[in-house]
Amino acid sequence: MSSALSICLLIGALGLCTAGCILLALSQKRNWRDVLNNRAASPPKTAATGWLLVCGALVPCAVRDGVSFAALVWPLLFACAAVATAMTLTYRPSWLKPVAHALDTENRAA
């Protein structure tokens, strides 16, 4: 496997994990309200998609190194993505605003 493809797969896996974690976090009331800075907003139902993306990250991991390595790389990438998401929610919640606005079907409809 070429090194460029291998790097792309790794970044892809990390990206999927991070996107999944962001969707999982935003499906929760407190995180959603913190990001939108709105105490009354009700969170979107993105948890299932989030899980799907996190699990989907296993595919590029397995393609890159085989199942044996993927069994170790995937949970560790998830840990990195989850910590990054938690720290973004804590210190820079506004960074997730564009994602939140894209998911905010409720207010857009109104």
Added chain:
Amino acid sequence: MSTYKLQVSEDFRAAMGWLHTWAGIATSCFLFMIFWMGSLAVFDREIDQWMKPELRVTEPPQPFSYGAVFEQLQAGAAKGATRLFVRAPSEREPLAFTFYQTEDGEFIRGQADPATGELVDVTESHAGTGFFYPFHYSLHIPAGIGYWIVGFSAMAMLVLLVSGIFIHRKIVKDFFTFRPNKSLRRSTLDLHNLSSLVALPLHILFPLTGLMIFFQIYLPWSANVVFDGDNAARVSQVFAIPAVEPAGAPMTKALDIDELIERVETLWASSAPTAAPRADSVGLELANDANAYLMVREVFPSRAVSMNKHLTAISARDGTILSNTSAGPAKRTYAWLAGAHFIQFDSWVLRWLYFSGGLLGSLMIASGLVFWMQSRIRKGKIEPRSVRVVRGLAVGSITGIILASTAYLLANRLIPTESAGFGLGRANFEVLFFYLVWLASYAHAAARGTTAWREQCLMISIATSAAVALNWMTTGDHPIAAYEAGLTQIWSMDGVLLVGAGIAWLAARGLTKKDPSSAADRMVMGPMAPELRPAE
């Protein structure tokens, strides 16, 4: 979210809380040492290169000749030795590792130049592979006591993880939660939960596989039953050691070692057509005897997690295969689990991820300890003695061991290469510095109370920066020069040291701003979970 709540009785939760608290307080200092040293051991070979500048060679020559190294060994230092061992150089270990057993039974290690096969003089130091790595699994406590402490702590860690899940009230709701602006008690609990939950499968995998690697120490009885208590029989069967007796006559005409190894590799390739197995270490047994044979091993295949892939004994006299293992399902399972703990495979990504995972585990343990202390400090009341004792132990075991590890690096760069260490030997003299600084950090913690955190963080910051500067001064390999020379390991290690210095400095600054004791004074005591409330 209520659907996700673990339906357990409050009694059970309280019991688990008690278990988590006291199993945690009993083992967390040891657990932090094990996790910290394990994180360093992920990069033990790189630390070796940093501490032994003679190893800073960019590329090992290809192909490598075992025969040449054995020849040089037998012609020189290892003349008359009965057992010799050579490990091939690799990207992480550019010189070939050698050891031999003299006729008196003494083991002598060395490093050989892979191009010429000659032994190379390197800085005498235990370094990463000889100090940090054994510290991880034995704490350097002799008579096997260290193994048992580590084993007990690993078992306790599994208990802590399971009990921790039961006492956590909002696993799902608080999964991504970290609130540094709340009380110190709240924010350390957030950090404790976050660092343990995000990597939970791995926090379970590490102690479990660690226990499995040493199962023969912790649970020797099943093997004793199978082999009737005959340990030699067990070892020879498990490690496929052929029953060869010395002939007593000297070897007259030995076959070419490299050709024999090639023959074994071809044999391996015929059983695994997709991979290209390569011998990574070769032992020459009964050397100089007419019945001499080679133990050819592929212990750590570069592109597989599983270790101990191939193990073959071949006669050096006539090239007959004396033994050839094929692992059964149990051994293959063990090989994957052990390989996942040893991480000797060729995957830089995974090695960095393991390093981060190890530090995350260290953070989990440290934040748990700080939480224990914070939940026992009451506004306007004198700190309980238990808090002061635990703080002293925690500071020494957390910042103290980090400081001592840095001091070890400093000692390595400061002690002259030719020093005899005042009779201790240079390598042991370095270790003495480690323990002196470590002991001093406990004394400092006992004397300074809460401020010890900040002061030790500051010292770590200064010491790690000094280590980078000393590396530059003693070898000339400052990070930029190392980068230009292609010494990835060296500039990466310097980089990690500088990042560590920065984090320690930020931590020290943060602790100045938010002194834990004064934060506790300011803390508004909210309602506290009953199982976490200390007995008054």
